[in-house]
Amino acid sequence: MAIERLFRRRRTRGEGREVPELWIRCERCGVQLYKKDLEQNLGVCPHCGHHHRIPVEDWVKILADEGSFEATTGKIRPVDPLGFVDTEPYPERLARYQQKTGRPDAIYGGRAKIGGVPSVLLVMDYAFAGGSMGSVVGEEIARGAELAAEEERALVIVTASGGARMQEGALSLMQMAKTTMALEFVFQKRLPYVSVLTDPTTGGVTASFATLADVIFAEPGALIGFAGPRVIKQTIRQDLPEGFQRSEFLLKHGMLDAVVDRRQLKPELVRVLRLLYPGEVDAA
Amino acid sequence: MPLEFERPLIELEEKIRALEATAREQNLDLSEEIGLLKAKLERLEREIFEGLTPWQRVQLARAPGRPTTLDVAERLFEEYSELRGDRAFADDPAIVGGLARLAGRRVVFVGHQKGRNTKENIARNFGMPHPEGYRKAMRLMDLADREGLPFLAFIDTPGAYPGISAEERGQAWVIARSIQRMSRLKVPAVAVILGEGGSGGALAIGVGNRVLIMENAWYSVISPESCAAILWRDAKEAERAAAALKLTARDLLELGVVDRIVPEPGGGAHRNPEGAIRALKEALVEVLGELEDLDAEALWWDRYRKFRALGAFAET
Numbered sequence: 001m002a003i004e005r006l007f008r009r010r011r012t013r014g015e016g017r018e019v020p021e022l023w024i025r026c027e028r029c030g031v032q033l034y035k036k037d038l039e040q041n042l043g044v045c046p047h048c049g050h051h052h053r054i055p056v057e058d059w060v061k062i063l064a065d066e067g068s069f070e071a072t073t074g075k076i077r078p079v080d081p082l083g084f085v086d087t088e089p090y091p092e093r094l095a096r097y098q099q100k101t102g103r104p105d106a107i108y109g110g111r112a113k114i115g116g117v118p119s120v121l122l123v124m125d126y127a128f129a130g131g132s133m134g135s136v137v138g139e140e141i142a143r144g145a146e147l148a149a150e151e152e153r154a155l156v157i158v159t160a161s162g163g164a165r166m167q168e169g170a171l172s173l174m175q176m177a178k179t180t181m182a183l184e185f186v187f188q189k190r191l192p193y194v195s196v197l198t199d200p201t202t203g204g205v206t207a208s209f210a211t212l213a214d215v216i217f218a219e220p221g222a223l224i225g226f227a228g229p230r231v232i233k234q235t236i237r238q239d240l241p242e243g244f245q246r247s248e249f250l251l252k253h254g255m256l257d258a259v260v261d262r263r264q265l266k267p268e269l270v271r272v273l274r275l276l277y278p279g280e281v282d283a284a
Numbered sequence: 285m286p287l288e289f290e291r292p293l294i295e296l297e298e299k300i301r302a303l304e305a306t307a308r309e310q311n312l313d314l315s316e317e318i319g320l321l322k323a324k325l326e327r328l329e330r331e332i333f334e335g336l337t338p339w340q341r342v343q344l345a346r347a348p349g350r351p352t353t354l355d356v357a358e359r360l361f362e363e364y365s366e367l368r369g370d371r372a373f374a375d376d377p378a379i380v381g382g383l384a385r386l387a388g389r390r391v392v393f394v395g396h397q398k399g400r401n402t403k404e405n406i407a408r409n410f411g412m413p414h415p416e417g418y419r420k421a422m423r424l425m426d427l428a429d430r431e432g433l434p435f436l437a438f439i440d441t442p443g444a445y446p447g448i449s450a451e452e453r454g455q456a457w458v459i460a461r462s463i464q465r466m467s468r469l470k471v472p473a474v475a476v477i478l479g480e481g482g483s484g485g486a487l488a489i490g491v492g493n494r495v496l497i498m499e500n501a502w503y504s505v506i507s508p509e510s511c512a513a514i515l516w517r518d519a520k521e522a523e524r525a526a527a528a529l530k531l532t533a534r535d536l537l538e539l540g541v542v543d544r545i546v547p548e549p550g551g552g553a554h555r556n557p558e559g560a561i562r563a564l565k566e567a568l569v570e571v572l573g574e575l576e577d578l579d580a581e582a583l584w585w586d587r588y589r590k591f592r593a594l595g596a597f598a599e600t
Contacts, residue, residue: 075599077597077600078597079597084528085528086516135595135597164505164506166514169504170504171541171596173483175595176460176487177467177487177490177491177591178591178594180464181491181587181591181592182592183464203484206456207457207460207463207484208484211457224456226459232451236448240448255454
């Protein structure tokens with residue numbers, strides 16, 4: 001420990017300025033990776049295949065056809081309807097996340113073409129309050145679904161969320177009903193809705209719009225479920241079985257259509273979108 | 285066992301009963317003293333119940349003796365027939381439902397079912413449903429649609445069961461489906477929060493054209509204990525969490541989450557279930573009357589507009 005600290009100090013002093021971290025350790029296997037290599041590999045560890053969380057903008061880059069994306073989210077911002085204070089007042093918490101992510105809340109998205117299919121692409125941001133769904137996330141998803149229906153677009157949602165946001169109380173809970181009902185317009189127009197569940201997707205998000213998709217994809221090893229493992233452990237007072245609530249477990253139990261490696265996701269997604277989309281699609 | 289804040293009331297009641305017994309046995313006229321004590325009791329009850337904290341209301345919502353769905357069914361309906369099973373896997377005793385007659389009108393009902401004692405509670409999993417419970421609810425929604433009967437849902441759960449068996453069978457998937465199925469009902473749908481409205485497990489049968497709540501019930505995104513465990517890392521902070529979550533009937537009416545509060549008799553529904561159910565019946569008959577002329581499409585839009593409008597944010 002002490003030696004490590006000495007080294008770190010010396011290195012910064014020696015170079016005399018801040019250097020961007022060039023190396024990163026894989027969260028799972030611990031192998032040192034050149035950061036650029038990891039980014040080029042879409043955040044997937046080349047050694048063990050672990051899917052690291054990536055910024056929401058990267059999701060848009062991975063899924064949207066080049067130059068096709070036009071953001072529609074970000075026009076609304078959260079308020080503090082309950083005057084909620086826990087270890088810190090909710091508005092301060094929000095301000096901190098807004099500063100960290102540069103966005104008003106835990107969602108980013110807009111119009112895009114995906115393999116030529118006109119789409120609305122929404123991505124949840126785990127870096128913002130654990131991707132929790134309060135009024136803004138619920139509203140953006142409802143608006144996204146309504147936009148898709150209005151402009152005859154497919155709806156694609158990439159989820160990452162600990163569930164409904166506690167700090168907005170019952171109003172957060174109501175977003176589950178609101179988002180679910182807004183999907184109805186997409187279904188009525190026979191437009192495709194595909195969800196991509198990433199690590200983690202739990203609670204009120206899993207128990208509403210995320211699992212109502214026509215096709216559900218999940219990333220390898222993602223934690224997906226209703227209750228979090230900590231709550232379950234407390235309830236049953238036993239250790240949980242290996243792989244419980246992971247994508248592969250859920251695929252086996254019939255809850256998902258496929259577990260897809262991030263590097264293969266776009267072609268898989270494009271295939272189902274093109275098979276489901278009722279309108280004209282440009283040649284791939 | 286009485287709740288802590290109820291003790292003074294119970295002591296006073298005992299005193300009154302003792303005096304009444306003495307008067308009877310010894311043939312004395314103690315009506316003046318008894319009258320004074322009764323007035324004092326009424327005053328005290330009003331004082332205590334007007335000043336209830338959110339945490340005290342949570343305790344009332346869980347109080348033994350508070351009417352459960354089947355207690356309500358017994359007294360609310362002229363007759364009813366319980367229907368069981370999800371037609372796929374099992375019958376979940378944590379959710380009950382069936383056919384019933386309310387003020388002469390045929391209806392379909394479902395509700396979470398807690399036990400009335402510890403043994404029953406274990407059998408009913410403390411009112412925490414598994415996926416098969418929600419599948420039973422959905423099967424009854426299908427029935428209501430097919431027969432064109434209004435649908436009533438009674439909510440009283442700490443939450444959907446968070447265990448291995450429930451997760452394996454797709455708890456989240458089935459809750460999402462149940463929310464969707466209820467939102468699609470072609471018949472009038474009314475939800476009543478009887479006691480505890482714990483999170484998604486409650487909302488799964490909460491997508492009503494009207495949402496009613498008993499005066500001392502609570503409804504929120506998470507239970508105060510779980511909220512405290514996450515935010516303060518200490519379940520003992522539940523009292524603070526209960527206040528922060530704005531989960532009481534009055535708060536929820538202000539937020540627009542519920543449409544109407546059903547008043548409970550003085551002392552709460554657990555001390556006077558008949559009175560509480562009488563008030564509930566009055567409210568339900570009125571609300572069903574308001575909805576009876578709406579057709580399937582109008583009912584869908586009515587529900588959509590209600591839930592679409594819920595949420596608080598600012599345009600930038």
